[in-house]
Amino acid sequence: MPKTLPQHAQNPSSTALGVVRRLRALAVAGWTRPYLAGELRIAECHLGRVYAGRVSFPQLAIRIVALYDRLSVQEPPDTAAGRITRGRALASGWLGADAWTPETIDDPNGRPLTRRLRARIEDLQWMIEAGERLTGA
Numbered sequence: 001m002p003k004t005l006p007q008h009a010q011n012p013s014s015t016a017l018g019v020v021r022r023l024r025a026l027a028v029a030g031w032t033r034p035y036l037a038g039e040l041r042i043a044e045c046h047l048g049r050v051y052a053g054r055v056s057f058p059q060l061a062i063r064i065v066a067l068y069d070r071l072s073v074q075e076p077p078d079t080a081a082g083r084i085t086r087g088r089a090l091a092s093g094w095l096g097a098d099a100w101t102p103e104t105i106d107d108p109n110g111r112p113l114t115r116r117l118r119a120r121i122e123d124l125q126w127m128i129e130a131g132e133r134l135t136g137a
Helices: 012-029 033-040 044-051 058-071 080-091 115-129
Strands: none
Touching: 012 033, 012 044, 012 058, 012 080, 033 044, 033 058
8 A cells, every 4th residue: 555645646635636536436436435435444424525525634545545546447346336326426427537547637637538538549549559640640
């Protein structure tokens, strides 16, 4: 587990924003609040305050970053609670982990990658790998 926040997350306001983005991305994936609270060893009601952007102490932010790093690359259990969590998160307009890069997730000016932009990047990567010229792409 990391002992400090990433360099770009040292600003307290961006740390809170990055933490909220991470928790919301985990909800979009289907990780439930009770599960996340249990993993973080905090009360679920306290986790609700963190979702609202009120990170009470830096060590919690560090634990959330580590939890996100671990869970964002795993599939959550397929449960009714997970599907409800995912549906509510999407209905709220929250973004998944694929919308953020390590450089943008903590940056208050960071813009999420849209589905359209991700598709364009994949097209460009394919063109480069295929040896295509990118002039006018």
